[in-house]
Amino acid sequence: MAIIKAKELIKEYVRGAETVRAIDNVTLVVEPGDFLVIHGASGSGKSTLLNLLGCLDNPDFGEISINDQAIFKKGTKLSESVLTKIRRENFGYIFQKFYLIPTLTVFENVVLPGVFYCKDCREKVIERSKQLLSDLGLSKRQDHFPGEISGGEMQRVGIARALVNNPALLLADEPTGNLDSKRSNEIGEILTKLNREAGKTIIMVTHNQDLAKLASRKIELSDGKII
Amino acid sequence: MINIYQVAYKNLLRKKTRSMLTVLGIALSAWVLVSLFGFNNGYEQSLNHDIDNLGYQLLVTAKGCPYEAATLMLKGGTGLRYLKEELITEINKNQEVEKITPMLMQVVLDPNKGESGGLTAYLGIDAATYPGMKTFLKFQAGNWFTPSASNEVVMGYEAAELEQREVGDIYLIPEKNLELKVVGVLKRTGTQDDGTIFVPIKTLQQVFGKTGQVTGLGIKVSKNADLVRFEDKMYNLPDVQVVSMVQVKQTILNLVGTAKVMVLSIAIIAIVIALLGVINTVLMSVFERYQEIGILKSIGAMPLDIFKMVWTETLILCAIGSLVGIGLAMILAQISDLLIRRIIPYAPAGMLVQVDFSLILFTLLVMIAIGLLGGIYPAWRAASIRPLEAIRSEGE
Numbered sequence: 055m056a057i058i059k060a061k062e063l064i065k066e067y068v069r070g071a072e073t074v075r076a077i078d079n080v081t082l083v084v085e086p087g088d089f090l091v092i093h094g095a096s097g098s099g100k101s102t103l104l105n106l107l108g109c110l111d112n113p114d115f116g117e118i119s120i121n122d123q124a125i126f127k128k129g130t131k132l133s134e135s136v137l138t139k140i141r142r143e144n145f146g147y148i149f150q151k152f153y154l155i156p157t158l159t160v161f162e163n164v165v166l167p168g169v170f171y172c173k174d175c176r177e178k179v180i181e182r183s184k185q186l187l188s189d190l191g192l193s194k195r196q197d198h199f200p201g202e203i204s205g206g207e208m209q210r211v212g213i214a215r216a217l218v219n220n221p222a223l224l225l226a227d228e229p230t231g232n233l234d235s236k237r238s239n240e241i242g243e244i245l246t247k248l249n250r251e252a253g254k255t256i257i258m259v260t261h262n263q264d265l266a267k268l269a270s271r272k273i274e275l276s277d278g279k280i281i
Numbered sequence: 282m283i284n285i286y287q288v289a290y291k292n293l294l295r296k297k298t299r300s301m302l303t304v305l306g307i308a309l310s311a312w313v314l315v316s317l318f319g320f321n322n323g324y325e326q327s328l329n330h331d332i333d334n335l336g337y338q339l340l341v342t343a344k345g346c347p348y349e350a351a352t353l354m355l356k357g358g359t360g361l362r363y364l365k366e367e368l369i370t371e372i373n374k375n376q377e378v379e380k381i382t383p384m385l386m387q388v389v390l391d392p393n394k395g396e397s398g399g400l401t402a403y404l405g406i407d408a409a410t411y412p413g414m415k416t417f418l419k420f421q422a423g424n425w426f427t428p429s430a431s432n433e434v435v436m437g438y439e440a441a442e443l444e445q446r447e448v449g450d451i452y453l454i455p456e457k458n459l460e461l462k463v464v465g466v467l468k469r470t471g472t473q474d475d476g477t478i479f480v481p482i483k484t485l486q487q488v489f490g491k492t493g494q495v496t497g498l499g500i501k502v503s504k505n506a507d508l509v510r511f512e513d514k515m516y517n518l519p520d521v522q523v524v525s526m527v528q529v530k531q532t533i534l535n536l537v538g539t540a541k542v543m544v545l546s547i548a549i550i551a552i553v554i555a556l557l558g559v560i561n562t563v564l565m566s567v568f569e570r571y572q573e574i575g576i577l578k579s580i581g582a583m584p585l586d587i588f589k590m591v592w593t594e595t596l597i598l599c600a601i602g603s604l605v606g607i608g609l610a611m612i613l614a615q616i617s618d619l620l621i622r623r624i625i626p627y628a629p630a631g632m633l634v635q636v637d638f639s640l641i642l643f644t645l646l647v648m649i650a651i652g653l654l655g656g657i658y659p660a661w662r663a664a665s666i667r668p669l670e671a672i673r674s675e676g677e
Contacts, residue, residue, distance in 0.1 A: 105669055110579060134667065138582070142580070147579050155573060156295070157295055158283065165283060166577070167581045171581040179282060
């Protein structure tokens with residue numbers, strides 16, 4: 055059973071008087087355990103495709119199903135609440151700019167998705183957060199604030215946060231875009247381990263060729279089309 | 282584990298100065314509100330206390346300005362016209378009268394009082410009837426003078442303290458060179474009686490050349506009497522003005538009403554300013570965290586979670602501000618009392634601003650309701666943020 059099936063996706067944006075087709079008739083299947091890298095030039099539609107697959111946006115046309123459950127059917131628009139429910143049950147997001155909450159400690163940042171989603175399983179969330187921080191070498195940093203740790207550590211916190219609800223699929227948009235090569239390699243190793251050892255399906259948008267080499271599958275976009 | 286409310290609280294700590302200024306604005310509004318309603322309670326209670334402690338329901342005076350009559354009699358003042366004492370016999374013929382007592386108020390300039398002298402007021406009373414009306418007056422030392430006594434005096438608590446007199450001392454009426462023996466000092470009552478010097482009415486009439494004259498007749502009406510009918514009867518007497526204490530209270534409350542409207546207007550303006558301050562602070566904070574709120578939604582926060590979080594921020598600001606304001610109002614009640622006394626036409630004795638638990642609760646609820654109202658728009662704006670907009674700003 056495919057984890058994500060996308061069929062004939064189209065997404066258009068209106069910029070002034072012009073309508074730009076950001077995603078043009080994309081069909082894609084993501085299998086469980088895939089490590090899929092989407093690459094392409096700037097403006098080719100990589101992030102737009104990731105947002106559609108991650109249910110952060112509605113496609114204008116086409117269909118998307120997750121675990122064989124139809125999410126978007128021809129032209130349907132889902133409300134923000136419905137999209138949130140789908141996202142938190144299925145996906146973990148890793149961002150280029152980390153987006154940690156500066157007023158919360160590392161540990162509080164990691165448990166945050168559990169605060170919103172797993173309201174009745176606090177103990178489980180706490181235990182899992184501690185384990186993730188330990189696995190990612192951040193145990194000693196758990197009481198620090200984001201401003202007190204390095205960029206590489208911030209991204210590791212971001213990965214722990216993405217994993218706390220134990221999603222089947224990780225979506226990463228330029229996860230090493232703000233890091234030097236040494237830290238990028240560290241993040242690459244972590245993602246590979248998550249894919250190979252923990253069985254996480256990963257879809258990643260990246261410009262980083264070294265990171266792209268880690269993928270089991272690659273697709274390239276140009277003007278919104280898979281080439 | 283952290284919860285949404287703790288996240289909200291920590292958000293407020295990001296811009297401490299801004300949050301503190303907002304809290305201060307709310308605190309000032311709460312202070313004004315508590316002081317205003319505290320005054321509303323306190324003034325009426327103090328006025329009722331003053332009027333109840335007069336011991337009579339009707340005051341008969343010579344014709345003149347009713348406001349002057351009302352306020353001067355309450356303040357224990359003078360300057361009124363005089364009535365003939367024999368009017369008592371005529372009034373006493375009415376069945377409605379339970380008790381009646383004559384009073385004569387006189388004032389003397391005492392050169393030794395203060396830096397450039399001051400006025401001392403004397404109330405001439407009839408020892409046979411006056412104490413029976415004012416049964417609540419208790420003595421710290423001594424007792425009332427006997428009806429037949431002439432050169433004796435009873436002093437109110439503050440008058441005795443001011444003149445530094447005790448029972449057995451001699452008290453001299455300045456200008457008149459009349460020596461009186463202090464036979465009693467009253468306990469504190471919290472009314473104008475505290476500053477009064479009580480002298481046998483016959484003595485006062487004689488010393489001031491007002492034999493057979495009085496400034497007022499206090500009438501206690503029997504329980505089942507028709508007060509309105511009796512008042513009408515009194516009005517039929519020549520050159521007489523009847524002041525009912527209910528009327529006095531109403532007259533004073535009407536006069537004070539203008540001041541209250543002014544203060545209420547200030548309170549409403551203060552509340553509106555505080556409300557706008559809260560909306561501004563929280564809305565600014567929402568706009569500054571635009572991306573962050575989008576990210577929270579992308580990691581699982583429902584619109585309702587975000588709404589609750591932002592709403593909690595306004596609630597915290599309002600709750601802290603209200604508590605600070607209520608505390609300020611309680612601590613500074615004495616200063617509020619002094620300020621209010623300067624702007625209102627008649628201030629009864631006793632604390633004008635009375636802050637009680639129900640008022641504290643009421644203010645807290647009002648301010649929190651205002652906060653919740655003010656928080657709706659920023660919370661709705663935050664809840665409506667689309668996560669995609671935040672993520673898009675990362676660029677492709």
